[in-house]
Amino acid sequence: MRNGEVAQVFYDIADLIEMTEGDRFRPIAYRRAAREIEAMPEDIEKLWRQGGVDRLRQVPGVGQAIAEKIDQYLREGKVDALEKLQKEFPKGLVAVMRLRGLGPKRASVLWKALGITDIADLKRAAENRQIRRLKGFGEKTEQKILDAIKLHEEGQSRTLIAVAWPIGEEILAFMRDHARIDRAAIAGSARRMREAVGDLDLLVTSPEPVAAIRVFTTMPRVKEVVLAGETKATVILDSRLQADIRVLDPGSWGAGLQYFTGNKDHNIHLRTMAQSRGWKLDEYGIFEGERKIAGETEEGIYAAFGLPWIPPELREENGEIEAAAKGALPRLVELKEIRGDFHVHTNRSDGVDPIEAMVQAAVDLGYEYVGISDHSQSLVVANGLSPDALRMHRARIRAVNREFEGKIAVLAGTECDILEGGALDYPDDVLKELDYTVASVHSKFTLSEEEQTERVVKAIQNPFVNIYAHPTTRLIGSRDPIEIDLEAVMEAAAATGTAIEVNAYPNRMDLNGPNARMAKEKGCILAVDTDSHAHGQLGNMRFGVGTARRGWLGPEDVVNAWPLDRVRAFFR
DNA sequence: GCCGTTTTCGGCCCGACTGTTTTCAGTCG
Known part of the structure; x- marks a missing residue:
């Protein structure tokens, strides 16, 4: 998968063109193409091999000139236009x-x-x-x-959503306590549930905007005030996270929320639609001349265009506006529809809490079932269980299940390593004693794409494997995804009735939204799991559901939104 | 450089804040 490096070529070209005195729209065009390439789940090199320049041109934002540059890059590893620009300007x-x-x-x-x-x-x-x-x-x-x-x-990097979101909630609570605030919300990429955010965007309405800004810029955890005006301010927090706030009039709440949620391309699309109707859309509302058509609610903004309200997780300019216009938006899965979690560790392997504490946390979330899935024997660093230890652990899980009878069903599972070559870390006669099996890769991350794909497909074809977990094994900010043909993996999973996981562990978030969407399109069922290693982590489900929603998933697509009987039938 | 249910040419989102200016350019989101 070389989408990232191809995208980088065009980001670099855009940066350099911007320093020339030339056309200011060309950088915009290059960045648009770069973003599309970066975000698309399909492997651009594969598209190119299948259909050459003509196929590349079907990617939004990619025309003849950019398609030819991609072609040259994939063919020769360089782009003449970029090299020429690089000669014009010093490297630094x-x-x-x-x-x-x-x-x-x-x-x-x-x-x-x-x-x-x-x-x-x-x-x-x-x-x-x-x-x-x-x-x-x-x-x-x-x-x-x-x-x-x-x-x-x-050095600055993106902040995980599971870290940023609670900080945003804390700031808004502080604002409510210390200023006259009517409405308040987290907006921006956090509201869109991106797995990591570059900054935190907050929106409030207040009868005293200047006072509200002062409260914001003087909060205890502010390290630096970058800018502070009458309606907006930017600060750097002690955690080095940047936070932006915008204070609006209640009549502009909906327009402000829409504007501040983004993403940028989604907003530009809407503003262009406004333009073509002779209107103007900004953070204060939709205007026809002086007359305000909408602005108080976000629903009203979309309704003015004849569209239903579009959930924030979909606002990535990936066809959501077109789908909304056709009445074809999916009914997205909601957190309250989640009935359980299948990826939960205890202190028997590398978790910190006993089974009972993990189960109680699941009860507290109102779940109907929870599955315990500790590591298998090869994962020695995580205290993986031998077959005998797993049998004893299973007996303990059964006992806890009886203890919690009437409150929740506790399933006995495993997170079983997929060994090099695709064999599982337990023989089938051990797996068949369990209620379900989660299989995943924790070793040999550097196999070739062909070997890695073959390895995982073979594991998925094992009839006892029910969920293929954290499919790319990427760790945000520290480990790249393994080289693997995800489409082939998804096709195998769809064919064998194996669920693919959306792992909600904060630095995994794997599959991500676009990949989850591709899995659905390939006919897969998904499992949204937290991979909890402590009882407090089961609450990360909200971010997993956010990611599932970014993947356009509905309750039918998510196995742990199903009742237990149906889950058991699926696992069988 | 891309794109087209107003266009194959002529457009390309829109406003706040800052610093350095005497009315606005540059940057940011």
Whole structure:
């Protein structure tokens, strides 16, 4: 899967074109194509092998010129247009341009006026007070550049949704306690339930916006105020997470929520639709001349276009507006429809809590059933169970099941390793004594795509395997996905009635939304599991459901939204 | 560079904030 590196080529081209004095729309076109390539679940190299340039052109945002560049990149590993641009500008200038507060124009001025070619040059120039002398720059800008360099040196990355969301809730609670706040919500990519967010976007309405902003910028956990105006502010929190707030009038709540939830392409699509009707859409509402058509509710914004309300998780400009127009939006699965969790560890392997505590947590969530799935023998680091130990563990699970009778059904399962070559870590006669088997990869991450795919498909074809867990094994921020032909895996899973997992462990979130959508389209059933290793982690289900919704999944697609009888029949 | 239920050419979302300016360009989301 080389979609990421192909996308990077076009991000780089866009950055460099921006520094030339040329057409400002070309970078937009390149970035659009890059985002599409990055987000699509299909392997772009595979599309190219199947249908060449013509097939590539079917990707939204990819026309003849970009398709030919992809073709050259996949063929030769380079793109002439990019190499030509790279010769025009110093290598380090793009990094200068990416600093907070700087952009293509200022980076270009710094290079031409002071010969600055990278961040080290820039730092020296700022420290030597050379920048303040430039036209259009000043003392404050010079200081801000030094601040931005410091931020860059500290390094920033995306924050997991399971970390960011509670911080957002905490901030909103603080705001309610210390300012006059009418309505408040988390917006942005967190509301869209992206697995990791670059910042936290918050929206409130208040009769005293200036006071609300002051409360926000003076919260205890604010490390730095980046900007603060009369209706919006940006701060850096002590956790280094950036938080943006927007304060609006109640009459603009819906428009503001729509605008601040995004994503950008979804919003541009809606605004273009407004334009073609002779209207204007912004964060205050939809306007026909001076007259406000909508704005108080988000439903009203969509209704003005003749559309039903589109759930935030779908707002990625992946056909959701077209589907809404046709009345073809899926009915998405909801958290309250989840009846159980099949991927739960106890202190018998690498969890921290005993079976009873995990089961009680499931009862507290109102579940109808919960499955215990500790690690298998090969996973020594996780204290994997030998066949005999698993038999004893199963007996303990049965005993806990009796203890909780009438409250919840406790199923005995395993998270069984898939060994190199595709054999399972327990023989079939051990697996058949269990209620179900979760199978997953925890070793040999670097096999070739062919070997890895063959390995997993073979495991999926084992009749005792019910769920293939964390399918790509990626760890957000620390481990890339394994090389595997997901489409082949999904086809095998659909054919054998094996569920594919949406693993809601915060740094896994695997499958992600687009891949889950592809699994559904391939005819797969999915299982949304938390992979909990402590009782508090069962609550991560909300983020798993968010990811499932990003995959356009409904309750019919999710095995743990089904009643137990139906689950048992599916597992059999 | 892409795209078309107004277009194959002429468009391409929209507003807030900041710093450096005397009215606005650059950047950001």
